[in-house]
Amino acid sequence: MADTVFAPWEDPNEKPLIQFVNVTKRFGDFVAIDNLTQDIFAKEFFALLGPSGCGKTTMMRMLAGFETPTEGKILIGGQDMTGIAPNKRPVNMMFQSYALFPHLSVWENIAFGLKREGKPKDQIEARVSEMLRLTRLDRFAQRKPHQISGGQRQRVALARSLAKAPKLLLLDEPLGALDAKLRQDTQFELMDIQEKTGTTFVIVTHDQEEAMTVASRVAVMDEGRIIQVATPPVIYELPNSVYVADFIGDVNIIAGAATPANDGYDVDWAEGQPSLHVKTDKSFSKGQKCFLAMRPEKVAISADEPQDVANKVRGQIIDIAYLGNLSTYHVKLADGTMMKAQLANTRRLSRRSLTWEDRVWLSWTDTAPVLLEA
Template sequence: MKSLNSIRRNFSPWNDPAAKPYIQFENVTKRFGDFTAVNNLSLTIYEREFYALLGASGCGKSTLLRMLAGFDEPTSGRILLDGQDLRGVPPHKRPVNMMFQSYALFPHMSVEKNIAFGLKQDGMASADIAKRVAEMLKLVKLEPFAERKPHQLSGGQRQRVALARSVAKRPKVLLLDEPLGALDKKLREETQFELMDLQQDLGLTFVVVTHDQEEAMTMADRIAILDKGEVMQVATPPEIYEAPASRFVADFVGSVNLFEATVTQRDERMAELQAGPDLRIQTSNPGEAQHSATVNYAVRPEKIRVSSRAPEDTSVNAAEGEVFDIAYLGDVTMYNVKLDDGRVVKATVINSQRLADDPLTWGDRAWISFKPDAGIVLTR
């Protein structure tokens, strides 16, 4: 039997031209009066995919979820599930269930009665309900808490009750709207992995809405970055982080240094950029940059070396400045280095040893440097 890690590692139906999307948003627009929440948006989601809609408040991600659930209808365009156009299909007749951030548990009911509620509403036989509830309790590891009321549970346990209730009816698609927002940081991190394992065990398609980049990067097979009702990029977490499609995506996901530059040389493999009077950049990731074009060079802080000692070659991919700010975070130390031209560069150093061999402190002169493959050229 394959491990969950093996399944996730080999799962990429979007790269198979013969694979048929399970959920399709086709040129969907949603307006509320004069406000356009979703603007001519198209997305494809595959069966058994863990798909994240990521963006700031007001970007349209929750509106997409509500339209898929049937709580709102598109102003124009189509939403298809397994080939069926969902327009006009009421929420209770869609093979979709939605789990809200508030969990919405019934306070007067026990854990098992909360899980059983939807099954009773559907008229399932009592014996079948008892069997299904037992399966759900085992699945979310809450068997010892079956008789407790929600107020007798921790936040993480309440979250698992809501999850069990959502999947008890065995929907084809589970929609999760900021599902971990009410949990503290440590519990949220633990629950992310529980959700991933549960999704694989159930074989369901999960669509999660979140504004938490780390949450999306951890859990999702693919992420759709949204802004003002439009799709900025859809890709796997490593692709989103290492190869952002635009300045917006690079700046939105994680921390990044962006250098505006002019392309001074370009061949098939390399490009040379001039980013201000004192910074010449050579890059092996030139993208679609053309000679003489104005572009942005994006490089993540962890790809930048910071040292009191000058690199061997200071003429390219290097600049000198002053340590402007320091944040010690235990596993890493973050440095802000103000270059001599006034720009501030962020660099992250892993604290692999208890004592640094090149200690830097506020006000020290320092060099920043990076390799040709450290960053990427962005043309939009």
């Protein structure tokens, strides 16, 4: 049988595991979560992404039962969680600090919750062994937390959280304490473990790369609201607002006014500059203010004027960011607008033709940008 794409949110017959229904959370006069409704499905790896103070941690704490909604309700598996204590919910939470017991071995840390539940000894041993295997910690079972690395401590915390087989695991900035390389490796480990266990993971992060790597869907948040929920490719390629376009990755944003023109729109953006043409399914009225958002990797840069392209503008290289595999060119256009174009560094340094202060052409297709309402 062919693999079907995992997208339960597109199936009207699928029942969500988690339902936020018109949830508002206030702390005094401050509205942390503003009338939020959102479904999360079983086996999802769901990321709450946004800047500090956007409400993502409050959402997670309400799921865990550490905070109570001011209005609205939260359901898990169809059951209203109002008044249900944190330890009575089918939920486990992994904290940023890992919160391991320093005097207990790795094995004892993982077994701790199972012992407290009074599980039989043979069941505990079997479950801990399974968790050690899953997180590749068998060799470290007898060590104390201070005798293992940060990445290994992170896996102990994960194994301990999963030992009780929760329906739902909440991860609060779980990789925040790891260095960049280890973070990357651990992201893939997390995805692997999530897939193997089939547990629903909800992760809170302000790191867009992390969210885009691990998640089945990403919810981009701002000021207590979810601005867009979609799969990582949709969030990146088809942001629904300037806020989302700007929050995820690098982007060029040009303000202008739209005029309908052959199967798309002409965008007037600067005095004395030719208009830019964009194809889109969205509707704009004549002269409506809009933003053209486009990723730097979709912009070609050349010394010679390109022919037969939908859009081209002239500018001067002001800055070059060298990122190893890529270089990002910061180009100043005639009206002072700054644009970024990205090129893969396939040639050796000495063979590259473009440098600072060069006059260049930027060009792109009419389907490269997204046209957004102002």
